[in-house]
Amino acid sequence: MIVRILGEGQWDVEEAHLEVLNTLDGAVEAAVEADDDAAFSASLTALLDAVRTQGTRLEDDSLEDSDLILPPSDATVDEVRAMLSDEGLVPDQ
Amino acid sequence: MSLMKRLRLIFSAKASKALDRAEDPNETLDYSYQKMLEMQQKVRRGVADVATSRKRLELQMKQLQQGSDKLTNQAQQALGQGREDLAREALTRKSGLANQLTDLQVQHAQLQAEEEKLTLASQRLQAKIEAFRTKKETLKATYNAAKATTTVNEAFSGISEEMGDVGLAIERAEDKTAQMQARSGAIDELIASGALEDKLALGGGDDIDRELAALSSSTDVEAELAQLKAAAGGGAVTAGEEAKAIDASGPDEAAVDASAETERTKEES
Numbered sequence: 001m002i003v004r005i006l007g008e009g010q011w012d013v014e015e016a017h018l019e020v021l022n023t024l025d026g027a028v029e030a031a032v033e034a035d036d037d038a039a040f041s042a043s044l045t046a047l048l049d050a051v052r053t054q055g056t057r058l059e060d061d062s063l064e065d066s067d068l069i070l071p072p073s074d075a076t077v078d079e080v081r082a083m084l085s086d087e088g089l090v091p092d093q
Numbered sequence: 094m095s096l097m098k099r100l101r102l103i104f105s106a107k108a109s110k111a112l113d114r115a116e117d118p119n120e121t122l123d124y125s126y127q128k129m130l131e132m133q134q135k136v137r138r139g140v141a142d143v144a145t146s147r148k149r150l151e152l153q154m155k156q157l158q159q160g161s162d163k164l165t166n167q168a169q170q171a172l173g174q175g176r177e178d179l180a181r182e183a184l185t186r187k188s189g190l191a192n193q194l195t196d197l198q199v200q201h202a203q204l205q206a207e208e209e210k211l212t213l214a215s216q217r218l219q220a221k222i223e224a225f226r227t228k229k230e231t232l233k234a235t236y237n238a239a240k241a242t243t244t245v246n247e248a249f250s251g252i253s254e255e256m257g258d259v260g261l262a263i264e265r266a267e268d269k270t271a272q273m274q275a276r277s278g279a280i281d282e283l284i285a286s287g288a289l290e291d292k293l294a295l296g297g298g299d300d301i302d303r304e305l306a307a308l309s310s311s312t313d314v315e316a317e318l319a320q321l322k323a324a325a326g327g328g329a330v331t332a333g334e335e336a337k338a339i340d341a342s343g344p345d346e347a348a349v350d351a352s353a354e355t356e357r358t359k360e361e362s
Contacts, residue, residue: 007261
């Protein structure tokens, strides 16, 4: 399973770790919904650390697309909300 | 649905929108490669823009520091002439400059971080461009032989995702740079606001003086005034010692600034 951390790169994470990632992801999502910046920052850090430590980093020249995409480590709740919204923070190509 | 899946869907939706535009996979591959090269140009420009802003900040920080040193000297001179009011004015202004300087140091660190992120993004993109250049010819051959679009589409979505990621990094850096440039003009005005004696000769007090006075903490001023007085009583304080005393109080000021910043952010949101 390939996971991309925006602004950092991609990691190959074994399926076995998915449950842990899902739990951590749930905390991030709850923080976004609660508009809680402090909780968001803490839970995002935990999630990204889990990906970095449990996954194997892909080489920069890998051309694989990802199964999961995570916000940049310094993202704010507002930014993530904008990314998820229709207008989107993700630029068109 | 989980956040990470939703973000992934958004990226792939953008990719398939771009893919729909091209009909022939051979063209899609060449087009993608062209887009990657354009994106690389954009990232490099982004790095250069952030570096320009960073250098401007560095110049301003230097100027503010010089202004601050000058005000210390002026306060000493004023006190030597028995003009406590003038010395107080100088220290009030200096306290304002110190706050601005702390603010600029925070901004400088942010710009440095953005510059580094974009540089790394550019390196990753370059590695992918080189890999894709080789792969696209293989993919074209495969497609032309078997008309298998799947492999072409897969390669395309990997590329598209990277471009979305890099594009986002550029936008974020541009936003940060724009915010800083907006504030940068105000700092230039502050620096250009001229020597203390000019203002005081005219009776003192324009908008910047009032703003500085509001920014400065009066307790700091009193404490430093007392310190200068004590030093004047027991021998002269050199500018070097004075600067050290200010440095030592640095972290506290930074903490106050940071909490003020948090308050402002709360109010805005």
